[in-house]
Amino acid sequence: MRWWRPSVTLLGTVLLFGTPIEGQVIPLGQRSFNEQVLRPSGQPVIPLYEGWYENADGTSDICFGYFNLNTDEAVDIPLGPNNFIEPKEFDGMQPTHFDRVPEANYRRHFCVFTVTVPRDFGQGRVVWTLGGRGEALSTPGKVIPPYVLDEPDAEARGVIAPVLKLEADGPQFRGRSGFTAATRTVAAGDDLELTVWVDHPAPRSWVGWSMHQGPAQVEFSRAEIQVDQSTGSGTITARFSEPGEYLMRVQSIYSTTSFEYHCCWTNGYVPVTVTR
Missing domain, CATH: 2.60.40.10 (Immunoglobulins)
Known part of the structure; x- marks a missing residue:
């Protein structure tokens, strides 16, 4: 079994969450990553890089999930300037609808889609960016050993x-x-x-x-x-x-x-x- 931490960045900065005050939408740079940041609505959706695995043909699939910080609000972000993947050749399969945080113990949405990269992808990165609520959140998908997944x-x-x-x-x-x-x-x-x-x-x-x-x-x-x-x-x-x-x-x-x-x-x- 392999362990890792899902990866996300905020405008190039490590994502940190702090303790919120009731009814307040806390800037992402002031948060600590725990359930105290959840609110009924008004919060952003965080894109998450889950890891990767190799396919039989030598290509690799990179997994992405998301964390909607809203307990009551589903969020819709159309493909475009607030929901895109770079390089552009990998853009298009990401979700545009983000269900509210699950009530179950897993609390987020795991690997809802994958991106297939070629055998020679090397140290390249596939970056998924979500915006639309005043904060641009990006997560870089990489094919590196610490993030390899068991599959299937x-x-x-x-x-x-x-x-x-x-x-x-x-x-x-x-x-x-x-x-x-x-x-x-x-x-x-x-x-x-x-x-x-x-x-x-x-x-x-x-x-x-x-x-x-x-x-x-x-x-x-x-x-x-x-x-x-x-x-x-x-x-x-x-x-x-x-x-x-x-x-x-x-x-x-x-x-x-x-x-x-x-x-x-x-x-x-x-x-x-x-x-x-």
Whole structure:
């Protein structure tokens, strides 16, 4: 098992948090990184570099997650000057919708997307920047030994990532690099069924759905479910408030307590075209 500290910078300075006063939005440079900085709304979203792992073809995937410091407020930051990745060739897969801080013990959103870098990336950096609330936050993704991740298994802990399918006869996939399914189409205001098939040795596996990208709101019948291995699948519905192009994200892990060990789960993505 490997340990590291997620990396983030504030305008080139190490991110420190201090103790807030009730109702106050504290400048990031005065904070210490603990739950005392959480507020119902008005706080920024912190991009996080989680680590990296090597692929079979010699390329590497860099993992990014985020920490929304708001307990009640989801934050939307469109792709553009307040939500971008450099070098530009890696821009575009990052989320634009940031769910509020989870009530569960893991308290943040782990490795919600990856960026694939070439074999010869060396000491290069992939930098994700979020802004829009008066503070520009950047996190540099690097392929360096201290940040290597177990993927898709953690042999020392005997943990493996679930195998998922997003269609009954669709391809199986496993791990954080994920898989993007075929585009679904639904009218605004109608329910869209989203089913995931899960294969894992554990009796039950956690499945969580989120909006990854999109221009308006999505309402899930259940954002989190437990899938029994005996049935092997779980279905929810999503209802979209406005037309547009959306991207849903699904994550599955045998237990959410394993997020803190940074292994092992699977990401999947479902594009949705919403019509009038």
